[in-house]
Amino acid sequence: MSVLTKYLRRPSTLCVRRARIATVKLLDNGLARTPPMGWMSWGYYMCGDNCLDNPQKCLDEELILSVADSFYNDGYQEAGYEYIVIDDCWSERERGSDGRLVPDKNRFPNGMKYIADYIHSKGLKFGMYTNVANITCMHFPGSRNHFGIDAMTFAEWGVDYIKVDGCFVGESFLNTAYIKLGHYLNKTERPIVYSCSWPYYIEYIHRKTPDYSKVAAHCNLWRNYHDVSTSWASVRIIMEHYKQEYSTLSKYHGPGGWNDPDMLIIGTDVLTEGQSRVQMSVYAMLSAPLLLSCDMTKISDYEKSLLQNMNLIAIGQDPLGIMAQPYELSYFITLWVKRHLPMKGDKYHSFSFALVNVYQSNFTVSFAPSNYGLESEGGYSVMDVFTGKYLRNITLEDTMTVLVPFEGWFY
The missing domain is CATH 3.20.20.70 (Aldolase class I)
Known part of the structure; x- marks a missing residue:
């Protein structure tokens, strides 16, 4: 995985x-x-x-x-x-x-x-x-x-x-x-x-x-x-x-x-x-x-x-130094997606997703991570960067639904 x-x-x-x-x-x-x-x-x-x-x-x-x-x-x-x-x-x-x-x-x-x-x-x-x-x-x-x-x-x-x-x-x-x-x-x-x-x-x-x-x-x-x-x-x-x-x-x-x-x-x-x-x-x-x-x-x-x-x-500080790419999920929500190390078998990158909400209240969004570069058929493990806690495993078919508080969240 x-x-x-x-x-x-x-x-x-x-x-x-x-x-x-x-x-x-x-x-x-x-x-x-x-x-x-x-x-x-x-x-x-x-x-x-x-x-x-x-x-x-x-x-x-x-x-x-x-x-x-x-x-x-x-x-x-x-x-x-x-x-x-x-x-x-x-x-x-x-x-x-x-x-x-x-x-x-x-x-x-x-x-x-x-x-x-x-x-x-x-x-x-x-x-x-x-x-x-x-x-x-x-x-x-x-x-x-x-x-x-x-x-x-x-x-x-x-x-x-x-x-x-x-x-x-x-x-x-x-x-x-x-x-x-x-x-x-x-x-x-x-x-x-x-x-x-x-x-x-x-x-x-x-x-x-x-x-x-x-x-x-x-x-x-x-x-x-x-x-x-x-x-x-x-x-x-x-x-x-x-x-x-x-x-x-x-x-x-x-x-x-x-x-x-x-x-x-x-x-x-x-x-x-x-x-x-x-x-x-x-x-x-x-x-x-x-x-x-x-x-x-x-x-x-x-x-x-x-x-x-x-x-x-x-x-x-990832050595690849890749700028995250922004995607507009709605007028208020931007999804930033970044490829980085470590890799699985020199083939599949790890990814980070940052959801930024500039609306004046919480906002719920759904997105399919596989639409943003994920390729490993073995799936991925998801961690909350702020808490360091493991959240769940996902496959390429999965959709994630996230409640994004005003002024951001991160996976």
């Missing part, structure tokens, strides 16, 4: 025998073979440079070190979260006399190498931000005309992940800048995950069609839609975008290169438990990066259990 949803407790132990992702062109740095997991400052802390007037949203050394401590002490590292990324607004307003970027001397008094060393001492990885223009989106120094020295600076500081924005430049420059900066990053010979905003600016600022084959050849992950804000409405709009653009985006997605729907806002006190469950589940089904943006001290017990649900994480 095959398995509908069966996951190993440690996603890193899964093995790929036959990865059918031939259409994906991979960046030749060997990184991000599964979607990155970690924490990023922007979604919750935003610019965070006014620590005197807004100490609760202060982007400083103390905050970053505290996130590393949370990952190390509270089970996030064991669950796979490893990157801690400082977004915009970390630097002084001017470069140093040597032309290098300078961390804000009040908020980061010991410098970025000190932070990187602390994070690395915990077995975690460090990320930073820049922009391909002369200034960043928040008007701090950008990297234009400094690609070489900035790449070397980041490498010398011990950076493992770089998020690169694309504000304030023209289309033609965007189409060369990300390639050139990536070249300089590779020249440092330090393994640095390269996160690009290239396709977003091409499509939504310059109103052109991104060349995803080129983006996927030069970046490890890429933003292709608007920033998430701390609201359920924003999460819904992002999910709808990936639903509508599935046929385009799924072609350029897999080990080494990922579509990035932006940060998880779980833990920011704006989502209900059901809404948090939906965002986490859909992102796992998409094989999206799982980058938290929140005050780690304010995550509830439920949110922590959700973020560390190893069944969900195994789906998102």
Whole structure:
């Protein structure tokens, strides 16, 4: 009997025998073979440079070190979260006399190498931000005309992940800048995950069609839609975008290169438990990066259990890296279907089904799983991903009837 949803407790132990992702062109740095997991400052802390007037949203050394401590002490590292990324607004307003970027001397008094060393001492990885223009989106120094020295600076500081924005430049420059900066990053010979905003600016600022084959050849992950804000409405709009653009985006997605729907806002006190469950589940089904943006001290017990649900994480970190395909079962219900490991006899995949209900009340749906790719005549076992409990066996002839509560369910 095959398995509908069966996951190993440690996603890193899964093995790929036959990865059918031939259409994906991979960046030749060997990184991000599964979607990155970690924490990023922007979604919750935003610019965070006014620590005197807004100490609760202060982007400083103390905050970053505290996130590393949370990952190390509270089970996030064991669950796979490893990157801690400082977004915009970390630097002084001017470069140093040597032309290098300078961390804000009040908020980061010991410098970025000190932070990187602390994070690395915990077995975690460090990320930073820049922009391909002369200034960043928040008007701090950008990297234009400094690609070489900035790449070397980041490498010398011990950076493992770089998020690169694309504000304030023209289309033609965007189409060369990300390639050139990536070249300089590779020249440092330090393994640095390269996160690009290239396709977003091409499509939504310059109103052109991104060349995803080129983006996927030069970046490890890429933003292709608007920033998430701390609201359920924003999460819904992002999910709808990936639903509508599935046929385009799924072609350029897999080990080494990922579509990035932006940060998880779980833990920011704006989502209900059901809404948090939906965002986490859909992102796992998409094989999206799982980058938290929140005050780690304010995550509830439920949110922590959700973020560390190893069944969900195994789906998102599956080595095949296949984006779930969306199907509309009704105006209110979307069924997301994802093929993944383990396989029976190298022939039949396991599958996960996520039912998302955006109606204002519970909704009952019936569907035949065999209509969505199941092929094993031996049947399948069904498990509830949230509880880890076995539910039933099904055959290819069976229909499942499910009461889907408002804001989602998962099998």
